[in-house]
Amino acid sequence: MDQEYRGGRSRLPGPDDGDWMASGTSAGQAATRRDAGVRQTRRVSNWTVAALIAGVAATSGYFAHAAATPAVSTVGTTQQGAVSGGAQKPSLSHAVVTSGGSGVTVGSSGGAGGTGGGTVTWRDN
Amino acid sequence: MSASVLGLTGRPMWQLASSGSAQVAVAERDALGTTARLAVWPAGSLRSAVGAVDRELERLDLAASRFRADSEISRMLEHEGEPVEVSAGLAEAIAVALAAARWTGGLVDPTVGGALIALGYDRDFAQVRMRRWDAGEAPEPAQVPGWQTVRLEGTLLSMPAGVRLDLGATAKGLGADWAARAALAASGAGGVLVSLGGDMTAAGECPQGGWPVLIADDHRQSSRSSSRWSPTQLVRLTGGGLATSSTATRRWLRAGQVVHHIVDPRTGMPAAGPWRTVSVAAATCADANAASTAAVITGQDAPTWLAARGLAARLVAGDGSVLLVGGWPAADNGRLAPTLPGQLGQPRVPAVLDLGGRP
Numbered sequence: 001m002d003q004e005y006r007g008g009r010s011r012l013p014g015p016d017d018g019d020w021m022a023s024g025t026s027a028g029q030a031a032t033r034r035d036a037g038v039r040q041t042r043r044v045s046n047w048t049v050a051a052l053i054a055g056v057a058a059t060s061g062y063f064a065h066a067a068a069t070p071a072v073s074t075v076g077t078t079q080q081g082a083v084s085g086g087a088q089k090p091s092l093s094h095a096v097v098t099s100g101g102s103g104v105t106v107g108s109s110g111g112a113g114g115t116g117g118g119t120v121t122w123r124d125n
Numbered sequence: 126m127s128a129s130v131l132g133l134t135g136r137p138m139w140q141l142a143s144s145g146s147a148q149v150a151v152a153e154r155d156a157l158g159t160t161a162r163l164a165v166w167p168a169g170s171l172r173s174a175v176g177a178v179d180r181e182l183e184r185l186d187l188a189a190s191r192f193r194a195d196s197e198i199s200r201m202l203e204h205e206g207e208p209v210e211v212s213a214g215l216a217e218a219i220a221v222a223l224a225a226a227r228w229t230g231g232l233v234d235p236t237v238g239g240a241l242i243a244l245g246y247d248r249d250f251a252q253v254r255m256r257r258w259d260a261g262e263a264p265e266p267a268q269v270p271g272w273q274t275v276r277l278e279g280t281l282l283s284m285p286a287g288v289r290l291d292l293g294a295t296a297k298g299l300g301a302d303w304a305a306r307a308a309l310a311a312s313g314a315g316g317v318l319v320s321l322g323g324d325m326t327a328a329g330e331c332p333q334g335g336w337p338v339l340i341a342d343d344h345r346q347s348s349r350s351s352s353r354w355s356p357t358q359l360v361r362l363t364g365g366g367l368a369t370s371s372t373a374t375r376r377w378l379r380a381g382q383v384v385h386h387i388v389d390p391r392t393g394m395p396a397a398g399p400w401r402t403v404s405v406a407a408a409t410c411a412d413a414n415a416a417s418t419a420a421v422i423t424g425q426d427a428p429t430w431l432a433a434r435g436l437a438a439r440l441v442a443g444d445g446s447v448l449l450v451g452g453w454p455a456a457d458n459g460r461l462a463p464t465l466p467g468q469l470g471q472p473r474v475p476a477v478l479d480l481g482g483r484p
Contacts, residue, residue, distance in 0.1 A: 088148075089166075089330060089331075089332055089333045090146045090148035090149050090166050090332045090333065091146065091332060091333045091334070092144065092145055092146055092149060092332050092333075092334075092336070092337050093145055093337070094145055094337060094359075095337045095338055095339035095359055096142075096144050096145075096149065096151050096162075096164045096318065096336065096337060096338075097151075097162050097164060097318060097320045097323075097325060097336070097338055097339070097344075098320075098323060098338070098339040098340075098341050098343075098344045098345065098346050099320070099323045099324070099325060099338050099339070099340050099341070099344060099367050099368065099369045099404055100323040100339075100340070100341040100342050100343040100344035100345070100346055100369050100371060100374070100402070101322075101323060101342055101343050101344065101369060101370065101371025101372075101373055101374030101375065101402060102159045102297065102321075102322030102323050102324065102344060102374060102375065
């Protein structure tokens with residue numbers, strides 16, 4: 001059994017290592033070495049977890065930002081300022097159409113509905 | 126409305142309307158017995174979009190209008206009771222109507238044509254309301270044959286003699302879907318909003334925040350407040366379909382009784398529920414159109430019926446009180462984003478549409 005340090009690391013004695021007491025190492029020395037190894041492993045694990053969390057957060061943030069960045073959008077896109085063919089999406093402040101019952105236009109001069117104003121020449125009820 | 130006109134030979138003229146933005150063009154014309162309205166951006170796409178909408182409206186009118194002697198649906202009557210080969214367009218319109226009948230549990234039924242004729246809606250509505258009835262001609266319930274009597278196999282249509290189809294609960298919505306798709310393809314970029322009598326489809330990219338749409342009793346309203354009508358609301362449609370059905374429009378007097386165009390297939394009479402106006406957002410305008418009609422017909426249970434299908438809806442009762450369902454925005458400028466695609470009426474045009482239940 002190799003109990004020497006190699007590159008700052010050593011194998012911890014375990015219950016399967018039946019000859020560790022016979023190798024001249026006292027039980028107290030083994031316990032001390034074991035405790036040190038456990039502490040070192042915990043330190044490494046903690047830093048690994050912290051690094052992983054930081055990495056995931058950074059990646060998520062990047063993709064979230066990328067998704068919100070104006071780009072060619074699809075049906076139903078509501079993001080502000082998305083573009084199409086280089087043109088800024090328009091901003092409308094008032095209704096361009098009305099959703100309501102389908103009344104009829106009578107003697108029409110085309111002036112009906114919406115927000116265009118003009119002469120309304122209808123009445124069906 | 127400005128005097129600008131987009132002239133297209135042989136059709137009603139489009140007239141430009143204000144959009145409030147130089148980037149968005151809006152135009153309107155008479156179509157299908159009501160008004161068609163088109164909003165498109167970038168504004169330079171208007172001319173090509175108008176041409177595309179015209180072609181789709183003509184295709185729908187020629188296929189499915191009850192009021193044109195030369196329409197397919199009228200000419201079918203020459204072959205009553207016999208299987209008849211119909212165009213792909215009419216087949217799709219009938220398939221959509223039958224699919225709507227199925228998923229609404231028969232609340233929307235394309236075989237109400239006979240009942241509408243019996244009520245007096247046997248001609249273009251502008252003429253219906255001018256007709257005078259004698260006191261002894263009060264409306265009476267008419268038998269509705271039922272959508273199960275209609276069989277569509279591809280483009281081969283069979284139905285018993287005497288059945289009169291009326292596709293009014295879905296056809297305008299389907300027309301808006303067709304027209305929006307075609308207008309967007311013709312435009313090549315940006316977005317379009319096509320409304321047929323207040324039933325509309327948004328395709329492509331919507332303006333910032335969505336297309337601003339006023340919800341009202343009548344699609345010709347433009348005012349935010351009116352003592353004659355119920356309260357209005359401004360919503361922003363980001364895609365899909367939005368339709369409103371109302372008993373406050375297309376009403377007429379028959380022998381002293383007010384009747385309207387939304388027929389309850391269960392009674393053969395105008396729907397008599399508590400809702401005067403119902404607006405629904407759905408993946409397609411055809412679905413929204415069917416759902417809003419079904420909600421008016423189903424009556425008291427409409428909120429539960431709509432919620433069970435995951436549909437956002439706004440219901441206005443006879444007294445003007447408003448009920449919101451399924452995520453419909455409570456505030457002005459709230460967004461309506463119907464789930465896409467998730468169409469309620471799928472499949473649209475299967476190779477063989479056998480809806481079963483034939484008597």
